[in-house]
Amino acid sequence: MSPRTAGRPTVRLSVDRSRCEGHGLCQAVAPDLISVDEGYAELIDDGDVPVHRQAAAVSAARTCPIAALRVT
Numbered sequence: 568m569s570p571r572t573a574g575r576p577t578v579r580l581s582v583d584r585s586r587c588e589g590h591g592l593c594q595a596v597a598p599d600l601i602s603v604d605e606g607y608a609e610l611i612d613d614g615d616v617p618v619h620r621q622a623a624a625v626s627a628a629r630t631c632p633i634a635a636l637r638v639t
């Protein structure tokens with residue numbers, strides 16, 4: 568758990584890097600959660616998403632054309 572989310576309720580965002588094609592659509596939807604670098608989506612705070620940003624994480628996952636993102 569990152570310092571930013573320590574002690575707070577979170578959901579998890581994960582990326583299948585074997586599928587990610589690095590187009591960056593997810594970053595456009597949730598730049599505070601995802602950064603696309605060197606052709607892959609990098610998850611900010613290791614994918615720990617504050618509950619109040621859960622909807623943004625879900626939107627980013629739905630935006631991915633190859634379903635490489637998952638929210639749990």
Ligand code: SF4
Binds near residue numbers: 582634
């Ligand atoms: S939208 Fe999907 S394929 Fe594109 S960078 Fe994000 S996770 Fe990767």
